[in-house]
Amino acid sequence: MSTISAVAAHDDHHGPEKGLLRWVKTTNHKDIGTLYLWFAFSMLLLGGAFAMGIRAELLHPGLQLMEPQFFNQLTTMHGLIMVFGAIMPAFVGLANWLIPMMIGAPDMALPRLNNWSFWILPFAGAILLSTFFMEGGAPAFGWTFYAPLSTSFAPDSTDFFIFAIHLLGFSSIMGAINIIATVLNMRAPEMRLMDMPLFVWTWLVTAFLLIGAMPVLAGAVTMMLTDRNFGTAFFDATGGGDPVLFQHIFWFFGHPEVYIMILPAFGVISHILPTFARKPLFGYSSMVYATASIAFLSYIVWAHHMFLTGMPVAAELYFMYATMLIAVPTGVKVFNWVATIWKGSMTFETPMLWALSFVMLFTIGGFSGLMLGIVPADIQYHDTYFVVAHFHYVLVTGALWGIIAAVFYWLPKWTGRMYNETLGKVHFWWAVISVNVVFFPQHFLGLAGMPRRIPDYSLQFADFNYISSIGAFAFGLSFVLFTYIVVDCIRNGKPADSRPWYSAKGLEWTLSSPAPYHSFNTPPSRADILAESQHS
């Protein structure tokens, strides 16, 4: 057949198409990565706006601005948008941009599917957001949509929410399949699995988690759909089902989901710390094994979210101990990060500041998670602001911090220009101080017994809520500066070198800045791979 001529004819089309349709039709991993990142950023701003509404209502005790029902819609949509619209797509965007460059591949393995994974998202997001304008308002049962709140007592718009979740799950599964095929099949022939950079490793494990967890979520919302509309009894005790069954299925998805949102951030941090400490990464292989153990454990601890549902004591004990076990591989990771910067010649450029604060603040979130995992203590903490503080420390100062660190670290590679370092540092200090003002007092509120997801509170909680809200407004405002820094970098930044960070290692730095449209047309050699390896 015409193999050779077809390949030759194909090889001369490098370079993007002209016009807006380029973004609709594109099969290029960098274009799609850019689309993902901008989509995630706009969702982050939207979800952030919802959070501002929530904190404005909680600024003072008593009902201030909105009906309780609308407050519940805001908390629900804030959670859903941030999890499914901001954090997850942002990481898929980073994966798209970085993985082919890091493994010496020309592109993702399934470029057309890659396009579809992205282009489902705006539609799913639109369906989800359209529920605000429907009769009865948007879903108001919290992002965990427990039955029977989401089945017997939910507005009609819930069915639109269910289909939006189906679409988002579909997109995630396709994205994950693509990443697995890329990592396992598109690596430079000379790159072994244990040569892969940690961002690639963490994403490979994350992709397995996605494929294992998202179909279960699809099952859960499907059962919700039939319970709501076709008279089934999965979550209804009068028909022999059980509302707690919903929680089991949801958290079987939900617990892997939280690792889906944090593992890629672990990978990012493992790139940034060695660069700015000017030392190889400490304990590379233990990092890989720790990632895999965390992923495995994440499937067998789900019921620690449900200690108050009346489980048998034996089950509570098992889930408590299994949860404690996760601290071991996570501790290995934190230890390795600290050992990496130990006695390094550190400099504190913006990405390094984000990475260092990640290590500290994520650890706080990890420890409060351990506190929550202790059954007798959880009886006190459950459904209080302590839980809110805990998961915002791991998701904001964990997952989001990882994303922002990655943006500053790789922005020169993406755009070919440097951001303004002074502004970057100003933004960092602004954000890191304000984020602690938002969330640290929430620990105290929760320990004192303030319940979550309630628009009003007793007077004794007023001071800490006031502080938290003020912090939230400051933190929200910091993203205006962030937007300016990124846009300013794209428009007016000084041209960046192909390796803008002294002593940064990784195949992506061997490409020019901005990176060429197709990453590696000839795979890097074994010598190149070893020279760019993060570990000695």
Add this chain to the structure above:
Amino acid sequence: MDIIVIAIIIVILFSLGSALVGMIRGGEKGSDKMFKALRVRVSLSVFLFILLMFASFMGWIEPNNVLPTQ
């Protein structure tokens, strides 16, 4: 009896899984592995079906009937 049935199902799942491994590997070797594993899984399934019929005929096993769960 229940345990035997469940054990056979597990072996069937295992051979189905190893067929998948063969399919991923591809090439002549993988293709062979896949075909052989699928042959095992088909034979076992037919065997299980016949076993169920026989066991029911001999009265070793009862179909799901409305019985108390304990």
Add this chain to the structure above:
Amino acid sequence: MSNQNYYIPHGTYWPIIGSIGISTMFVGFANLIHDVSWGAPVMGLGLTILVFMLFGWLGTVVNESISGIYNKQVDRTFRWGMSWFIFSEVMFFAAFFGALFYARILSVPWLDGAGNNMFTPELWEGFKATWPLVNTPGAIGQSGTAFSTGFELVNPWGLPAINTALLLSSGVTITYAHHALRKDHRNALIAWMIATIVLGVLFLGFQITEYGHAYHEGLKLTSGIYGSTFYLLTGFHGFHVTVGAIMLTVILYRIQKGHFNSENHFAFEGVAWYWHFVDVVWLGLFVFVYWL
């Protein structure tokens, strides 16, 4: 086999068409559920767009495959992709099997006061835990329950056994087809493929008949947890059999066009594996729903 030969397609419209189709379908469905008059036609339109996209997209892939621009590496990508797609299907079914086991082993006995005494027998007075759950808790001593109650069980030696025999035979015939393909016996291959498809379609026909019987005997979606798990498990399985039968038909068409040989037949392997998977899911259903 250098990287340069890895085929990276040009820009494509199929994904955006697919997105429009699938979201139109869901929006139509959601409106149909809420008795909006334009729900059904919009859902049909979305489905049509989706089917159009699938044929267009896969047709493009088939044409590219025939023209020989795919190398071994692309082939491996498809293998990885197909396997992990199937794994996601396994997890989807796992959720429903999980619900079945949970209801059977845990929640139904709990409602009768078993376990850690969360529920006392007084809560649902007169309720006896049974499996299959013929009389739901809500239907006992209470009026106005949402759940219909009382149904005759399907005798496993009737249609279910016939269906199992049919589907298992189709597993055997596709194995023979596979064998024939590996030996390049074209006529035998086509004959076995046709047999497989016919058996699959027969299965679907009997499954619909069984639904009719079960419904007639009072087993409905609204019959409580047994009806819920029974219909959702068999329903999703039947949907997969339908998809599998359509894919087998496409493969049969491609066999007649001469697309495959004993060396090069990944599409056949993928679909055959899918068919075996669907077959095993049924075996699990047959054993756990009707027997154990």
